[in-house]
Amino acid sequence: MSTRADDDAAAGHARALLRTATRYSGPRCAALCLVSMAATGAGLLLPTALGRALDLLLAQAPATRWVLSCAALVLLLALLDAAQTVLTGTVDARSTAWLRRRLTGHVLGVGPRAADCFGSGDLVARLVGNAAEAGTTPAARAALLAALAGPVGGVVALGLIDWWLAAVFLAGAPVLTFLLRAVARDTTESAGRYQRAQGRIAAALAEAVEGVRTVRAAGTQDRETARVLGPLPELSRAGHRMWRVQGRAAAQAVAVAPLLHLGVVAVAGVLLTRDRLSVGDVLAASRYAVLATGVGVLVGRLAGLARARAAARRLGEVEAEPATAFGARPLPDGPGRLELRGVTARRGGRAVLDGVDLVVPGGTTLAVVGRSGAGKSLLAALAGRLADPDAGEVLLDGVPLRELPHDDLRRAVGYAFARPALLGGTVEQAIGLGLPSSSPGRIRKAARAALADDFVRRLPGGYATPVADAPRSGGESQRLGLARAFAHGGRLLILDDALSSLDTVTERRITDALLGDGPGTTRLLVAHRSATAACADAVAWLDGGRVRAVGRHEELWRLAEYRAVFGEPAGAVSGAET
Numbered sequence: 001m002s003t004r005a006d007d008d009a010a011a012g013h014a015r016a017l018l019r020t021a022t023r024y025s026g027p028r029c030a031a032l033c034l035v036s037m038a039a040t041g042a043g044l045l046l047p048t049a050l051g052r053a054l055d056l057l058l059a060q061a062p063a064t065r066w067v068l069s070c071a072a073l074v075l076l077l078a079l080l081d082a083a084q085t086v087l088t089g090t091v092d093a094r095s096t097a098w099l100r101r102r103l104t105g106h107v108l109g110v111g112p113r114a115a116d117c118f119g120s121g122d123l124v125a126r127l128v129g130n131a132a133e134a135g136t137t138p139a140a141r142a143a144l145l146a147a148l149a150g151p152v153g154g155v156v157a158l159g160l161i162d163w164w165l166a167a168v169f170l171a172g173a174p175v176l177t178f179l180l181r182a183v184a185r186d187t188t189e190s191a192g193r194y195q196r197a198q199g200r201i202a203a204a205l206a207e208a209v210e211g212v213r214t215v216r217a218a219g220t221q222d223r224e225t226a227r228v229l230g231p232l233p234e235l236s237r238a239g240h241r242m243w244r245v246q247g248r249a250a251a252q253a254v255a256v257a258p259l260l261h262l263g264v265v266a267v268a269g270v271l272l273t274r275d276r277l278s279v280g281d282v283l284a285a286s287r288y289a290v291l292a293t294g295v296g297v298l299v300g301r302l303a304g305l306a307r308a309r310a311a312a313r314r315l316g317e318v319e320a321e322p323a324t325a326f327g328a329r330p331l332p333d334g335p336g337r338l339e340l341r342g343v344t345a346r347r348g349g350r351a352v353l354d355g356v357d358l359v360v361p362g363g364t365t366l367a368v369v370g371r372s373g374a375g376k377s378l379l380a381a382l383a384g385r386l387a388d389p390d391a392g393e394v395l396l397d398g399v400p401l402r403e404l405p406h407d408d409l410r411r412a413v414g415y416a417f418a419r420p421a422l423l424g425g426t427v428e429q430a431i432g433l434g435l436p437s438s439s440p441g442r443i444r445k446a447a448r449a450a451l452a453d454d455f456v457r458r459l460p461g462g463y464a465t466p467v468a469d470a471p472r473s474g475g476e477s478q479r480l481g482l483a484r485a486f487a488h489g490g491r492l493l494i495l496d497d498a499l500s501s502l503d504t505v506t507e508r509r510i511t512d513a514l515l516g517d518g519p520g521t522t523r524l525l526v527a528h529r530s531a532t533a534a535c536a537d538a539v540a541w542l543d544g545g546r547v548r549a550v551g552r553h554e555e556l557w558r559l560a561e562y563r564a565v566f567g568e569p570a571g572a573v574s575g576a577e578t
């Protein structure tokens with residue numbers, strides 16, 4: 001649940017985002033302001049010109065100049081309107097693009113924590129939908145400014161014709177002000193609820209799409225559809241409330257505005273009979289009264305701005321999540337010695353790892369084993385700084401990972417995962433992801449070491465096959481992930497369950513290639529199979545949040561509880577030879 005401080009932080013970040021987005025589209029935004037104000041100015045001049053033209057025509061005096069002025073103003077208004085439309089579109093597009101770029105970079109900078117906090121579907125909804133709405137803020141502000149200038153200018157013009165006319169209008173102004181404030185407040189509130197419900201639907205939809213096989217296998221499509229669309233009633237309530245607020249405001253405006261208009265025209269009529277105004281003045285006053293009561297336009301603009309601000313607030317929530325900070329201490333040459341000092345990491349309110357001390361000498365291989373949920377993947381994430389510990393320190397060649405620059409850290413640490421995400425256009429690009437420059441030789445060598453070369457070459461376009469068109473099994477995906485880790489290289493290689501989908505023969509061959517890779521690499525293998533653990537120089541056995549023992553696999557294998565980690569019966573001591 002978000003606290004008041006969280007809300008304030010999100011609002012602060014939202015304001016900062018909008019300020020920078022506005023600066024980013026600065027010249028266009030300034031041009032839009034100018035064009036909008038010019039359109040308002042032309043709209044304000046038109047009634048005076050019309051009034052003058054009418055007075056001159058009634059007096060049968062030459063009125064050509066004023067008639068032409070009217071025509072010119074009408075033409076100018078049409079041109080300014082077109083320029084306004086184009087500029088609004090480009091300012092919206094530029095601001096939205098900037099917000100999306102900024103937020104995407106930030107989400108990736110925050111790392112896996114971002115998806116944990118918000119859910120991937122909700123993040124997508126924020127980056128796609130909310131960013132587009134928030135991106136309309138700079139143009140909406142410019143438009144609101146111009147929309148405000150209309151009524152203000154209208155009142156001033158009424159005052160210039162006769163102060164009585166302005167006084168009549170101003171008598172009704174408090175009602176209009178109250179109306180507009182209520183629209184802004186209520187729309188922001190219901191737009192926020194609407195967007196949150198949209199985010200929940202997107203999050204549930206992303207889960208359902210990811211788990212579509214499970215849903216089909218369980219035959220629970222209907223239940224899943226109901227779950228995904230669960231927030232619909234809330235969405236509908238918020239949407240209806242939003243439109244009710246705007247509808248009510250428009251209706252009230254429709255009731256109040258003609259009354260004010262009528263009052264102005266009536267007073268103008270009285271002043272006409274007393275010869276204080278001409279017929280042209282009455283015409284001008286009538287049109288200025290319409291401008292001054294242009295609340296309908298304001299209601300629409302304000303509601304749009306309120307929705308954009310609510311969307312910006314949701315972007316501010318993401319921005320408030322701090323991105324991983326990197327240091328500036330260069331990584332010295334070294335063998336890749338990894339050390340965990342008193343590392344504690346909490347997840348879901350409990351210490352999954354609790355004061356873990358561990359040293360992996362440079363150039364050696366450590367297998368991390370433990371029962372499911374023991375914290376092996378978490379330890380692997382901490383070892384390469386995919387996550388930070390809540391207490392303690394992780395060091396590579398004596399340097400705390402937090403103090404390393406981003407590029408030094410990523411160059412030094414290679415990763416392979418159980419379910420690798422294959423990013424990049426082609427298979428070759430997916431394997432070479434993160435490499436400084438494309439290097440076909442290095443990529444093919446890595447693919448051969450990961451036993452992926454054969455099946456990649458059998459693909460329709462070989463290494464040039466788009467990833468999306470490369471059908472592959474779980475094991476083949478894992479081999480591509482391994483190839484990527486091998487191609488990346490680095491002094492520390494972390495394999496988080498990256499061999500789990502391979503058959504034992506393939507696993508053995510890859511492990512042999514991996515361990516025969518020379519002394520330049522330190523390896524951390526999260527292992528479920530005793531055969532993998534047996535290949536390592538040492539095994540760290542995680543249990544109850546702590547390292548229960550570190551030793552060679554065949555030594556640990558004498559312990560019945562260690563064997564039980566691999567599902568071996570208590571007496572099966574010979575399993576160490578597997």
Ligand SMILES: Nc1ncnc2c1ncn2[C@@H]1O[C@H](COP(=O)(O)OP(=O)(O)OP(=O)(O)O)[C@@H](O)[C@H]1O
Pocket residue numbers: 116347348352370371372373374375376377378379
């Ligand atoms: N974001 C999170 N929120 C809450 N709990 C989490 C989170 N991430 C991990 N955990 C919990 O931390 C524990 C350790 O998870 P981890 O994935 O490291 O286990 P593991 O030893 O790799 O398990 P397995 O062998 O099943 O893959 C689990 O109990 C998991 O539920």
